[in-house]
Amino acid sequence: MLLERITRNWFLIGIVVVIASAKLYPALGRKGGPLKPEITVKYIAVFLIFFNSGLSLKAEELASAVKQVKLHAFIQFFTLGFIPCFVFLLLKILALAEINEWLLKGLQVVGCMPPPVSSAVIITKSIGGNEAAAIFNSALGSFLGITVTPLLLLLFIGVSTALPFLNIFLTLFSTVVLPIILGQIARRFVKEWLDRTKPPFGTFGSCYLLLIIYTTFCDTFSNTAMDMDRYSLVSTAIVVVLLQIIFITSVFLLTTRFLAFPRSDTIAAMFCATHKSLTLGIPMLKVIYHGTDYLSMLCVPLLIYHPTQIVLGGLLVPSAKAWLQKGKIAASKSNEKITDRA
Template identity: 55%
Template sequence: MSLWARILGQWFLIGLVVSILAAKVQPEVGKKGGLLKPEITIKYIAVSVIFLNSGLSLRTDDLKKALFSIRLHAFIQIFTLVFIPFAIFFLVWLLSYSSLNIWLQKGLLVVSCMPPPVSSAVILTKAVGGNEAAAIFNSAFGSFLGIFVTPLLLLFLVGASGAVPVQSVFTTLFMTVVAPVLIGQVIRSFVREWLDKANLPFGALGKLILLVIIYTTFCDTFASASLDIESTDMAVIIIVVLLCQLSFLTLSFMLSTRVFKGFRPSDVVAIVFCSTHKSLTLGIPMLKIMYSGYSHLSLISIPLLVYHPTQILLGGFLVPFVRSWMVSATSRQEAIEKEIQETCSGNSPSSISA
């Protein structure tokens, strides 16, 4: 393979670096309210395109099958909305003995209570080639659950409450997630054969959209870097967030492959990304509602602002490695299943009588 071919093969990782550097150089372009208007182009248009893309590329049978994967859905939702909040609660209890800013500690608790995002986990699962249908269902379902579960978790773990605009959140989720998937499925029903033959680059399109999301996310992060916070505290939060994500990614992978066995490799990919990601799109509005009277709102927002780009960046970096594992694990699983089938057919009455 030539050097140029190798470079092209890693275009997504190169795009990650370029996106972050571009955001650092000129954050005003992609920040909220900036030239690109990400509060419209990303929140509504880009997310809708992601799920329209998924609706077009997904086989209807796969989507139906994913809806009834109860064990898979239970694992993801319990991990992200039960295990992570209480794991972070224990971590914050340990950090309470340190000199880390108390509002940053509360911010970590806030992050842990957030629902999964409606885009990044789906894009990463699709980029790897995992169970995209399961990722779509859990991202949407987790967001719906988060409307009710997140305020309760915040009340229990952090001690703040407020009214959540349920109707507006439901409407946004339906218009940007559910409707595009349904529209894509309807279009697919008319042009299914052509789509199967054309082999359109749906995965590449998803990765391109993810790079745009990464760019605008880091624009917001760099633009808000003027917050009143000690550099040592900021460094600690970045390290803690990174270690938490690495720990959650590893633990979700180990549990789904070695403890709760029976998940296919493609299911494990969806589990790893969906159960460990937290939503900034739903998180920031909820923070503004739940902590509208707090003078330290900017400080408790910092861990979420750090967590969101970190999960996308780390997930993007892991894509080629997770894909390599999934391909290898799938090949081993298919070989085992084939061997079992051959053994069973060899022991059938017809073969014995023969």
């Protein structure tokens, strides 16, 4: 049982391990250290993450969900429009609570992130919601995030490095957009092999991501001037949990009370519109805020948000599944009555 839990949650455990390792010996992975993260991470690991995404993305699976424009518009507006603005206004209040300034900016970073490619789809599928819509919106959100997220970050936080605005987007294109395109092109030539062997793309991507997290925190712990007090960390974690509860509840109420979505669509919206991508987020931050001393502190809220959204999603699976099933039973009885009358 214990081994099974460790296997299932190996990535979350990996995050703890690499951060602890960075704390113990930060010289190994810091900038200029033996691992040379300014090359191995900034260019190679980030490129591989997005090439991996392009290679694994099954564009043909999205065709069946394209016509649900109302659902897609709601999800994308909520995650890339409402959430960043809501967090921005909330931070005006939280600024009075003496929480570390860079952790607060990290909360804004979370708000600007696109939905993840995997977690929202997995939870939607496990509940029995509209999986096709979840796949479509996760993919669409990821592609929109390539351009929208950097713009949102620059709008709400600004550029904290000497890197010119144009260079940021050229770098993003070469390390994010280009590898996704190359991955999709490569997929056409090896599609049959991929369908037959089913390589563990998620595992590969997670390993690359752990390397990025490790080197980022090596830089952090090498900086003796870094101030990350316990009060700020605990306060940030509490805010992250409360934000997710507020967002999930808001999506549920909006889609059921006002938009009257089918229950399966509501399930997809609850997770696609509120989950945020760690896989896209960390590499983007590495590019946009490369060189800033507080990069890792900007990453901390996202590192907290990621496992929290998975845990909360998991906790909601039984009740959400029961609610969905209840709707199916009610619809079935309603159809039976109509048939009897006919």
